[in-house]
Amino acid sequence: MVEEQLINKQYYETFTKDIEKEHPISILGQAYLYEQEKEIPDLSYIRFAQGEIYFHNKDYEAAIFKWENITNELEPWAKKNMADAYFELDLLPTAEEVYKSVKSDNVTLNTEISLQLLSLYIVRDKMESAERVIKKIVSMNPDYPNVTDIAKTFYEKHQDWDNAVGLAVQEAIRTHSLKWFDIVRKYVDLGYTKQMKPDYFVELLMTLFELDQKQFESMTVSLWKSYHSEPAYLQWLNTINRLMLDIEEPTDHTSWHELSVIYKDTYFELMDGRYFIKELSALLPQFLSNWVKITDTSQSLFASTAALAWNEMFPSSLSEVTVEEAKGMMKHARYEFDGLKQGLELFETVMEWAGQKEIQVAQRFTRTVKEMLDFDVNHLLVAGSGSTGKSAFINSIIGESILGSPTASVTVIKNQGEQEINEITNQEIYPILTIEEYYERTALPAGNETYFEVRLPLPYLQDHNLALIDTPSTGGDLFKFLPMADALLFVSNINDPINSQEQELLKKIKKRAPKLQVHFLLNKVDTIYNEQEAERILDETSERIHANFPHARVFLYSSLYSSSQQRKQWTEFIQSAFSYRNLEEERTEKLLYLVKEFIHYLLEKRVEMEREFVHSIMWNEEMVKKLNGAIHQLDDLEKEKIKLIKNSYHTFKEDARKDLKNKIPQIFKDSSELISEDSDFRNIHHRLNEEMNARVHQYIERTVLPHLYDSLQNWISYSQEEFTESQAKLDEMSEGFNSLYEEEKIQLLGDFRVLDDWRRDAERMTSSVQLEKVNILLKHTPSQLLLKSAGKLFGALPQNKTMLYNSYKKFLENEDYQEVAESIVNNFLLQFDIFEKSLDRDVSFFFREPLSILRTTEEETNIEIQENKEVLDKMKSNPELYEDPLALFELKLRQYEWVVNS
Template identity: 45%
Template sequence: MDEQLIQKKFYEILIEGKEKHPIESLGELFIEENKKEIANLTDIRFAQGEVYFQHLDYEAAIFKWENIEGKLGPWAKKNIADAYFELELYDTAESIYKDVSTDNPVLKMEVFLQLFSLYIVGMKHPLARDVIKEAVAFDPDYPNVTKMARAFFEEQKDWPNAVELAVNESIRTESMAWFDVLHAYIKQGVAQSSAPDYFARMLESLYQLEPVRFEKMAVALWKNYKYTDSYFNWLEVITELIGKGEHSKEHRWNDLSNQYQEAFSRLLEGKYLIRDLKPVIPSLLENWLKISNGEQTIHAAAAVASWNKVFPESMNMLIVHEAEGILNQSSKVKGGLTASETLFESIAAWAQENELAVGYKLKWMIRELLNTNSYRLLLAGSAGSGKTSFMEALVGQTLGVHDYSGTISVQDSSESAIIEITGDEQKIVTELGETNGQKGSIMDIHLSSDYLQKQTLRVVDAPGFNGEKTISSDFQHHLAGSDGLLFVLDARAPFTGVERDLLLDIQAAAPQIPIHFLLNKMDTVYSDQVAMQMEDETWNKVNMYFPKAKVFTFSNKYEDSKQLNDFALFMNSNYRQDDWKEKRTEKVLNFIHQTLTYLLEKRASTERKWEHSIAWNEQMVEKLNGAMNQLADLEKEKIKTITKSYRSFKEEVKSEIFTKIPEILHNCSNLITENSDFSQVHVQLNQEMNEKIQEYVKQTLMPDYYHSLQKWISESEMEFTQSQQFMDDVSSGFNELYQEERIGLLGDFKVLDDWRRDADRMTSGIRIENVNILLRRTPAQLLLKGAGKLLGAIPQNKASMYNRYKKYLENEDFLDVALMISDRFLAQFELFEQSIERDITLFFRSAFSMLQKTIDTTQMETKEYQETLLHMRENPEVYRDPITLFEVKLNQAERLEKVEKRRLGKLQRNI
């Protein structure tokens, strides 16, 4: 019935067995039913609407369905909405669909699906998403509804809803098809937005259903979260799931075990703190050991044991005992050298990120050890024993390195190169004689050598011992990185007591390294018989302390080819018989130990460096402030001295004016005669007096003042030069402390040029404005001028007026005139004087600025150092934790190496 209603074929039930057209058959039924006293036309009208709909007469169908009530009423309303949908009246259709009210689950689902189609056609994708999710939630078993939802979500790239659908359907149906869909989503990387615990129930279900698929799903999720913030949450989810699951060793969880191994290694690379790892690692290791098989079990067991060693009691002791048992019973493990290389590279990368230098010498040594294509033979011996000459004989050419004070390494290579290596740098050297080397440096020579290539040999020539009673740390460094030691003895004095003691120290420092001897310079022995006797005596001496050691005799005078062939046999018989390649891993691990120790010491050294830098900077600021105060005192002194000097000569000039001006005016009495016109004589005298003053100013006063100014400027230049000398001494003192040219205090001598220019300007073309000398209204002048006008015209009174004027001019002090002349003459020089202090300040300004800038920079550096030191002290785990975790990885590698050594030991015992 529901299917017929869905397909709009309910009418077939009513006209079953009738051969006429449905419309005609339904018409006849309608007429018959209508004749009844109580007619029930609902079913017929509903059926007629279906037929009209089938024949695309949507308006007629709507007309028939509009008044349908009862059980078919909701279906009729849904069909009306379908008709409007076909008529593309989408808003009307949507409104009617939403108005359908029914308890029939099939009808309800059909409405959902029709709305879904409606929204897709109308490009209302968010509404389509909501309605299809509602449909799936209502009845996920409804035919094709989940397929439609999945297709829609994928088309819209609505991955969160697609993932949610796949997860829910996987759990609900337990269908592998849905698990596979989800797995594909995860591999595409579209499931990262979902938290790991969202997949827990799905994984648990799959774990029980299909272990193989479970492993693939878990690995895909692991990779999905590996580089996200949800990584730790994922580890918790998978750990809990594996931990509580029943596991059979019959299934080999190789891929999942690899993920555990990679996770353990990655978590210990210095990016996480111990407090973050302690809650995670023990369970992770327990699960790894639980699911691992074969060689993976050994790696997991080593990880458990190494973690427990660094963090005792953090692991379940039953698991620890199980791990130790596995390690004790294991007989083989691969890839130790490669794993050691990876560990060193991760340590070096972490150190570089934290601004720490592992050191070029250490990196070089690790790189050399990782190359197992050639045997590393270390040449040692007393200075003058002929080591370098023997090395040149092996190489087949003269190297010219006899004066080099560092270590020399020579290897065969198709590309020639000379590289000098120190702890701090690595540089290319163009000529062997270009550098004598510093203590501890390494000259790495790459050249073409048939003998080294054929013997797969690399020779390292350590600096000769020269009376030392103990071996140096540099020699120990090379000893630890060598496969064998050849100690060169001088035939003229072989195996001295000092050499014996040194060799015993060498043996104690590296008990595993094979030691043999080269008796060199045999050409200095007088005869073959003596040579044979000396060889025997030397071997006997050596044998007392080194019973396994052999002695090879050599001389540059003997035939080269035979000696070299014999030496090749000597090498193969005495050095290459041991498992030198297998020992390389152990050597690399030892150097990694040294690296971690160095980094821990570097931490304390760095902290001390910051403390020293802070203290030193604080002292420098104190010294710089002292220099600022000294410079300020010097500035004040120079302002006082130079200003006082200027005022001194200015006062001298002023004093001269007060002397000379009255004198000049007194002498003007000679300009009066008895024949003078005393009615106008004061006017004439006033003019002539001013001219005399102008003449004095121009010819005497101004030149004298200019000369005094120049003298003052010269004296000021000497004062500035003295100041510059002081500033040079200060600069030199500070630069010596800084050990660099950081401070250069310079005075601004342009001030003197400005003063010279001002002196020229002020003393050139100056003219004093005429002064009212005899035209003023003083009582004496008024009486003279009045008498002159009244009596001057009378001849007999001229003598009297002459005497009166002469007496007045000779007796008047004229100090007021001198004052006016002084004020007018010195006016611009007074302004100049006011600027002297400012100009002297300009001379010192640059020096003050540099000192202040240096103080500010030093204080800023101090603040940065203090913040860095505070951060180091407040967060010691940021530095300490990674090194501790690297120690865990190192311990794991060492345990794996012990497994391999035990295997090799068994092989040797069997042989």
């Protein structure tokens, strides 16, 4: 009672009790005066009460003054109240300091102080401090009124879902209040618990199970769904497995319908190929045991067959008790199972998985499933060994000559308003436009999975809702089409009925399809000499047939006879063979068989893929060697052609150089004819120098350049021949590689455009010449200086001209012009020299693209080798990546077989 007064600041009522007419201030004032008159007054109680009155009247400073002087046991409460006053005065730091200064063992007081601090921290936006305080309050005094609700509101407002969930779980376990369990479930449904470890909820679930099993189921299902698609999903399944093993079986299975359904959905999900068997081997035995234990009647068929299928694949992994319980449950289970739908879904799941693994699936699987789903057509598979007249029989029945001589391919014949013929291979469906083309195609060797589908207007098939499947006499592809057949007609020659070879074939058929209806037709009865003999053979053969096929019907037939009796008998057989049968049930079993065959086909594909990778690696490694050899060969060819083409060019260029070096000095010497005794020797050297330059230029322009042009054209023609020869080798190389690749993968083309560049350069270099004048006679050699000086000094004197003439002539004819000639030649042939230096690069241009193609192909092949090796290593080191999903698909299939046969 007193604590409540202290909490609400109503302690003053202890002084004002039973005094209604006077104001509390007056009453407390009188009490204060009275207390002072005592020998040892104790004013703390009165001051405390006065502070409350001042506080309620918002005189916070007076209240603080009163509470500051409390020295008795109310002192901690007085300090708390002072802090409240500072809080009201918005002196928040002071209020916080005073709250923290209070030291007391009173839980209620400490709780109230903590609640006030919480409010203060929220106002001051000190969320971390507020969180610490609220945790302290809940830990210290969780039963204090509204404390846990305040904490819940605080966490939710600030979206602190970890603490909100923790609080709700803690309170649910502590209080056993369904209210808190409902709050936890709400958080779970909103997704606020996904990041928490599943073990965190074990105690919560165990507590709830003891309180309310229905609520336990709802909570478990909510947690189950929340962990779905999360990283901790398998951890959750292991957690709930252990928990379910520890709890007692529910008293009423029907009350756990939700849990039964989620067990079923989870089981089928675990079977979809995304998990490895090693992940499931430790999980599923407990999972299945629990499922069998808790399942309700609506799910008991799935639970029991799942357990039996698992135990069949992994013997002794389930306890004998669970296995026996599953067997008993399966016998009494009542459930409408749509096997065809479930089988189709499983087939599509496996197909999707194969697509993800980039596995090419034979078209016959999808086409067979399509045929199974067509309940308007009955499929009769016609089989038999060679020389039985099987094709002639089919042609006589349908009234069309569709089938020719026996082929190695299966043909499916159906009625359709317009003609449509297709060749169906592993990869594609090829349209065939005419019957003649169909005959041509069936005469060719067929691929392993190839078959033909012929659709024509065929009234007989239409009238009897019939499709015929003609199989090769060898029986190789017969077994692949057994799942498509609703019945099998075995055609035998009446002259050798059901011989040893046919008996072996029939044994294999019965083993592969034990429930398939098999009937027999003894053909070529026209070859028997009388009716009595035919009847005797029929009776004897029927007796032998019925020993293995007791329900089979046996007929006599001749494709040459068109008797109404024979046709009537055959028609009656067709009508009876497909009457009064549960076709959906039969096709469900066949579909499941096809799925099993499909799974085994994919397992074989795995081995085939590995072989293909090994072969591809070996083949590509050999190709790398060949490509590398071709690159070296092409490098050598390039070097050879560079050498030949450069040598050819260098030869005619140096011949021109040699000729020029010989000819130019002679031109200079022959220039002596320009001198006579009448020449003006004072300027003769200038005129001679000009004339010598002119004669050299004229010689190069009129003689040398045309000759060089012809030489260049001959050289280009020679180079073209060398390039053409190189291209022939490139073509040979391309053809060789493309033959190995079996496609036009490599085309090595040299760049003949370099010849066009050379032709333009030839035109440019030989079209004209620009030579600088050379100082032939204007050099400052002693002899030249002497002649020039003499000419200037004596040139005007007649008596000296003869001497000068003879001296100049002798000088010109005997002078060494090699240095000058070499300078002129080097200057003239400079562009030819530069051109020669570029020939290495130009010839390389011709080979550049072919070499680039070869090197790129080699690099790509090496990359492919490395990628294939990595895939192969992964396949070998982790076979479970491929094999485990197929094993789980087969496990799921086995469960369906249990269901169908239950």
